[in-house]
Amino acid sequence: MTGQSAFATALLDPARPTPEGLQNPFGGAVGKRFDVYRNNVAVSLTAALETGFPTVCKLVGDDFFKALAGVYLRANPPSDPRLALYGTTFPGFLARFEPARPYGYLPDVARLDLGLRQSYHAADAAPFDTTGLDPAAVLLLKPRLAPATLILSSHHPVFAIWRFNHEAGAPKPDPAPQDVLIARKGYDPAPHLLPPGGLVLARALKGRLTLAEAMTRTLAAHPTADIAALVTLLFTSGALTNDA
Secondary structure (H helix, E strand, O other): OOHHHHHHHHHHOOOOOOOOOOOOOOOOOOHHHHHHHHHHHHHHHHHHHHHHOHHHHHHHOHHHHHHHHHHHHHHOOOOOOOHHHOOOOHHHHHHHOHHHOOOOOHHHHHHHHHHHHHHHHOOOOOOOOOOOOOHHHHOOOOOEEOOOOEEEEEOOOHHHHHHHHHOOOOOOOOOOOEEEEEEEEOOEEEEEEEOOOHHHHHHHOEOOOOHHHHHHHHHHHOOOOOHHHHHHHHHHOOOEEOOO
């Protein structure tokens, strides 16, 4: 192991000894200084995870979250200096983390938290513009999902879980699969429950099909879909762009 690798490994693992060759400004041992630095790094990474996954943190409680964050950060050191982007592999980690196994919805809730953060940092795009067009002309446009728009399909009621933990008075989640649209209108992304057929329609909007063709594909897969409500959601949430 190189000196750099040994330093990085020791920095994230309190069981490791201070790397050889480190000295304080006076040429003495750096044991206590290194311990303080190591603790500060762990605290900073844990705080980044708490900020990035607020719903997961609320669901499991502070103590449990800090414990699982400690396991995660030692196995998954940052690969990017921007702490705001830390934790992209956290949902997958939760799926494999044995103490979290009884809570099968946690990985998808983490994906929703992560999706909101990724949407916030995504590139800007001009909103879908239908100014001056009649309905027939709008149907011939070929919209696509904006860079800040993400789709999450889950076997769990992830939108209801998110809403129950963030909105006062929200109803308790019923155990049912849910599809979620994450869209950013302006600066702040928001999750939206996708009704039946919404997943098909959203996935069809890649800039190759006209809106009419995407609607036809959706109704072929879901004949009872409320296509007007679905299109209205996509238009009003800021999910679409007609940028090339």
